[in-house]
Amino acid sequence: MPLPTLPPQxxxxxxxxxxxxxxxxxxxxxxxxxxxxxxxxxYQALISDPDLLQSFIWxxxxxxxxCDDIVQGKNGEPVRDEDTLLICKVTLNQIQQLxxxxxxxxxxxxxxxxxxVTETVTRKALFGLxxxxxxxxxxxxxxxxxxxxxLRELLQYVAFAWQLPLLSAYRQHLTLPxxxxxxxxxxxxxxxxxxxxxxxxxxxxxxxxxxxxxxDFPDILAHQPNAIGGVxxxxxxxxxxxxxxxxxxxxxxxxxxxxxxxSVAALDKTxxxxxxxxxxxxxxxxxxxxxxxxxxxxxxMVTSLRGALGDRxxxxxxxxxxxxxxxxxxxxxxxxxxxxxxxxMTSFALTMRSMEGTIMDWLTKLNESQETx
Numbered sequence: 001m002p003l004p005t006l007p008p009q010x011x012x013x014x015x016x017x018x019x020x021x022x023x024x025x026x027x028x029x030x031x032x033x034x035x036x037x038x039x040x041x042x043y044q045a046l047i048s049d050p051d052l053l054q055s056f057i058w059x060x061x062x063x064x065x066x067c068d069d070i071v072q073g074k075n076g077e078p079v080r081d082e083d084t085l086l087i088c089k090v091t092l093n094q095i096q097q098l099x100x101x102x103x104x105x106x107x108x109x110x111x112x113x114x115x116x117v118t119e120t121v122t123r124k125a126l127f128g129l130x131x132x133x134x135x136x137x138x139x140x141x142x143x144x145x146x147x148x149x150x151l152r153e154l155l156q157y158v159a160f161a162w163q164l165p166l167l168s169a170y171r172q173h174l175t176l177p178x179x180x181x182x183x184x185x186x187x188x189x190x191x192x193x194x195x196x197x198x199x200x201x202x203x204x205x206x207x208x209x210x211x212x213x214x215x216d217f218p219d220i221l222a223h224q225p226n227a228i229g230g231v232x233x234x235x236x237x238x239x240x241x242x243x244x245x246x247x248x249x250x251x252x253x254x255x256x257x258x259x260x261x262x263s264v265a266a267l268d269k270t271x272x273x274x275x276x277x278x279x280x281x282x283x284x285x286x287x288x289x290x291x292x293x294x295x296x297x298x299x300x301m302v303t304s305l306r307g308a309l310g311d312r313x314x315x316x317x318x319x320x321x322x323x324x325x326x327x328x329x330x331x332x333x334x335x336x337x338x339x340x341x342x343x344x345m346t347s348f349a350l351t352m353r354s355m356e357g358t359i360m361d362w363l364t365k366l367n368e369s370q371e372t373x
Contacts, residue, residue, distance in 0.1 A: 007093040019088040050164035057161040097159035108151040157186040173199030181206040188221035197225035208232040230254030252280045260284040281314040285323035308352035
C-alpha cells in the first residue's frame with residue numbers, strides 16, 4: 001500500500017507567516033460573507049477545533065473559485081491544485097500541513113497538570129551575609145514532558161485534513177515508543193478504531209511485525225491491525241509462506257487467536273497448502289480433529305467439505321462445537337476407509353453431500369441455542 005506523500009516541512013519566517021495567516025482570514029471572511037461559514041468563528045477558534053478545521057478545509061476545496069483573487073500563484077493566476085507555489089511562497093499542501101500541525105499542538109498542549117520540577121534556590125542567613133544554594137523539588141502547573149515528546153514525534157507525520165479527527169486517538173492510544181516504531185506507518189491508520197487496535201501492541205511487537213512483514217507493514221496497519229500479534233509470532237520464512245499461500249486473506253489468518261496458532265504450528269507446509277484459506281476461519285478444535293488424518297485423507301476431507309457446503313463452509317467449520325458434535329464421527333469413519341485416494345475422493349464427496357441437510361440443521365439449532373443463552 002503506497003503511503004501518502006508528505007509535503008516538505010517548512011518553518012515560516014515572520015513575514016511569510018503573517019501573509020499566510022492574513023490570507024486565511026480573508027478566505028474565512030469571504031466564506032462568512034457568502035454564509036458558508038458561521039460569522040462567529042474566528043481564526044483562533046478555527047485552528048483549535050479539529051472538526052471545525054477539517055470542515056473549513058473541505059469547504060475551501062469545494063469553493064476555491066470564490067477565492068481566486070485571494071489565493072493566487074506566483075504569476076497571479078488562479079490555483080487549482082495543492083502543489084503550485086503561491087504568492088506567499090508556500091503551497092496549499094504546506095498550508096494544510098501547517099494548519100493540521102498547529103491544531104495538533106493546541107490539542108496536546110491544551111491540558112496541563114502538576115509537574116514535579118527541580119529548582120535551584122539560594123537562601124540567606126546571618127543577616128544576609130551568608131548565602132546557601134540548594135536543589136529543591138517543587139510542583140508547578142505545566143505540560144507533561146512525555147506528551148511533549150509524543151507531539152514532536154507525531155508532528156513529523158501529520159499533514160492532511162483527514163488526520164484531524166484522528167488527533168485525539170493518536171494521543172489517547174499511542175505511546176511515544178509505539179509512534180517511533182510506527183514511523184510513517186502512522187499514515188496508514190485511517191480510523192480511530194484502527195489506531196486503538198494498534199495501541200494494544202507494545203513497541204517490541206510492532207518492531208518484530210515491521211521486521212517480519214517488511215513492505216507489507218502499511219497494508220497490515222490499514223486493513224487488519226489485529227494481525228500484528230499474529231505476524232510477530234511467526235518467523236519471516238513462515239510469514240512469507242502464508243502470505244503467498246493466502247494472498248490478502250493472510251491478514252485474516254494472522255489476526256487469529258494464539259490457541260489457533262498453536263494448532264497450526266503442527267502443520268508442515270504441504271499440509272497447510274491442502275487447507276489453504278480454510279485456515280482463515282476453521283476453529284482450532286476442528287483443525288485438531290482433522291490432524292488425525294494423513295495428508296491424502298485430509299485433502300479428501302477438505303475437498304468434500306468444500307463441495308458439500310460451498311459458501312456456507314466458514315459458517316460451519318468456524319464453530320468449535322462442530323468438532324465434538326459431528327466432525328469427530330466423520331473423521332473416525334474416514335480413518336477406517338482403505339480405498340485409493342481417487343476412489344475415496346469420489347465416494348466421500350457423495351457421503352458429505354448426503355450429510356449436508358444434517359449439518360445445516362445442526363447449525364440452525366446451534367445458532368438458536370446461542371441466541372437464547
